[in-house]
Amino acid sequence: MATVHGTCTPEFELVRDAFTSHFDQGLEDGASVCVTLEGQVVVDLWGGTDGSGDAWQSDTLVNVWSVTKTISATVMLMLADRGELDLESPVAHYWPEFGTHGKDEVLVRHVLAHTAGLPGWSVPIAPRDLADHERVTTALAAQEPWWQPGTRSGYHPLTQGFLEDAIVRRITGQSLGAFFDHEVAQPLGTDFHIGLPAADDARVARITAPAFGIGGDPAAAVDDPAEAELADRVTSSCPLIGDEPNERWWREAEIPAANGTGNARSIARVHAALACDGAVDGVHLLSPAMLDRVLEEQSSGIDAVMGYPLRYGVGFGLVSPEVPLSPNARSFWWAGWGGAMALVDRDARMTVSYAMNNMSSQTQDLRAVNLIFHAYAALETLT
16 A cells, blocks of 8 residues: 555544545546645645655645636735726726737626636747746737627636736736735745745656657547537647646746646645635635625536536536535535646635646546545545
């Protein structure tokens, strides 16, 4: 049996067993899982190797891809909660140059719910262009939406974060990553970064990329020819291989939809506040009323880019019959390319976070789901 390290309360040993089984089955290189309940850590485990042959440590970090979106959404919701951002306002109200070619109809909540109609770049860019905020946002401001904003969902894998960042910069004078660091990470003492300092490089696990990159074969799972064409257009607009997080240019850039660097514990530290009415250990992030807005359904049905049913709230995915991650209605989640995932359950006041370096090539990787289900099984023993 594999050896995992860390802490786990007796009531949540089911999660330890499930996590250990992933290593026994050869599903992991290195990974971490964290569960919080009532704002307190009840599971904080890690194991395996960091991709260089060294053991995964308590403070090992890894790129968590689109789980970063949950952190960026939290920043946007904080600004809305403070009255500095109106989710119902056009993006062009804050970013006038954006309001061209029909994009004056794009509302802030459309950006947060993947309904803005800007899932990719009309003129394809190279991956390294992602490090140039001005270049990628200027291109988005100049292009036409790919569909009428607000009328359908189509996952914005990279563009969502840049649209959010452009808004945050115009409101606060700081980048989204800097705002997060000053207003969230430092007060909470959490080790999560959007733009990683070089001094932390030695702690970062190397990613094992999947069999094909974002520009590889994503449309194969989409049955509708028109949607398959759209999926291919999105992924081809900035074709990633998957090993970009192993390079310094990626780590130091601010790519707020995809290059957050952290671990399960650091993700859970932020999400614990969301599960507990917006505050944890005296640090207030959001009001209960703003967290209620997260749960307002923005779209439900087949996502035009992903090709399968998704239900979107404001900034997060919502549970549904097709994505039954939680038995509780006031739950929200999101996942990252390759397997990372995070769930927030306001009813149970519980969070589950998972981060790893062995990226699965399967869209519906079940490692995180297995951990989530075992966390709920453990929770049932407490009631």
